[in-house]
Amino acid sequence: MKAISTILVPVFFSLFAFLIFSPLVHWLMRKGVPGKVSVLLVILLFMFVFVGTAILFASSLLQISGRIPSYENQLQSILNSISTYLPEAGVSLESILRNIAAFAFSVSTDVISGALNAGSTIVLIFITTTFLLLDAAGAPKRVQREAEEQPVHFSRFTELSKTVVNYMLLRTETNLVGGIGVTILFLLGGIDFALLWGLLFFLFGYIPYLGFYLATIPPMLLALFEYGAIGALGVLAGVTIINALVENVVFPSIAGKGLKLSPTLVFLSLFYWSYVLGTAGALIAVPLTIVVKIVLESSEDTRLMAKLMESSGDRGQDEEKIIESSS
Numbered sequence: 001m002k003a004i005s006t007i008l009v010p011v012f013f014s015l016f017a018f019l020i021f022s023p024l025v026h027w028l029m030r031k032g033v034p035g036k037v038s039v040l041l042v043i044l045l046f047m048f049v050f051v052g053t054a055i056l057f058a059s060s061l062l063q064i065s066g067r068i069p070s071y072e073n074q075l076q077s078i079l080n081s082i083s084t085y086l087p088e089a090g091v092s093l094e095s096i097l098r099n100i101a102a103f104a105f106s107v108s109t110d111v112i113s114g115a116l117n118a119g120s121t122i123v124l125i126f127i128t129t130t131f132l133l134l135d136a137a138g139a140p141k142r143v144q145r146e147a148e149e150q151p152v153h154f155s156r157f158t159e160l161s162k163t164v165v166n167y168m169l170l171r172t173e174t175n176l177v178g179g180i181g182v183t184i185l186f187l188l189g190g191i192d193f194a195l196l197w198g199l200l201f202f203l204f205g206y207i208p209y210l211g212f213y214l215a216t217i218p219p220m221l222l223a224l225f226e227y228g229a230i231g232a233l234g235v236l237a238g239v240t241i242i243n244a245l246v247e248n249v250v251f252p253s254i255a256g257k258g259l260k261l262s263p264t265l266v267f268l269s270l271f272y273w274s275y276v277l278g279t280a281g282a283l284i285a286v287p288l289t290i291v292v293k294i295v296l297e298s299s300e301d302t303r304l305m306a307k308l309m310e311s312s313g314d315r316g317q318d319e320e321k322i323i324e325s326s327s
Helices: 006-032 035-066 069-084 093-137 141-151 153-189 194-204 213-228 229-255 263-277 279-283 287-297 303-306 311-327
Strands: none
Touching: 006 035, 006 093, 006 153, 006 263, 006 279, 035 069, 035 093, 035 194, 069 213, 141 263, 153 194, 153 229, 194 213, 213 229, 263 279, 263 287, 279 311, 287 303
């Protein structure tokens, strides 16, 4: 899988995009909109959201790059204020600044090259998703015939698609609440580029456990430059409270106990799919793991492995149901 990851990444993202947008296509068709027109409208919506996000990121990054000299001066003053408390190590502040600038330049180069390399992948995702939606829009009779001939396989596919779609929708709703909360917090706190950081929290919310910390670092550094250490600690405390409310209150109330995945497995799957598919694997690690679990549940020989992938509470409930049914 790692050897063909450049092929698997657009294929997986196209499949997930198809599963998410196909209900919208069928809803438009039920409202009387022709199938091809429905697909066109959904694809245009997809492109509008993507292009709007890209424009926001690009404009914000340009503004940030224009303020780099100001941030360097603020960093210089911070280093000067703390240099008296640090032991003499033979390292000048100028060399520290040069190292920071070199690191920032290398990171910017990696981001730009990654964006350029992702351009062809994004186009491929759009094209593949369009063909999948067109095929699905014109296949209700074919699907109905297959459902009558192979009801077991069709029900398993339906369960897989519903589970993945439900997770993606629930995760999107939860991330949207968290992103809006972070944006409001930063607007009230006077942190620059609040909308950008809210969008960053929304996107990184798809990465389990680590996404929160990755999204917190940039606004913390910005608060450090603008308000000092107290501002950075305030940003950390604020986003920690919002993340705790979103993950422990909002998401469980929406999702319930339908996912049934062990937290340990989710954490390990993050590293596995990131290793296999690269950075993109971190964003879709949980839905891919859900797919693996459903596939394992489809066979008697591997059903035990699927049970081991569930959280301990869910396994205990299943065992109690088995005992009650047997008694």
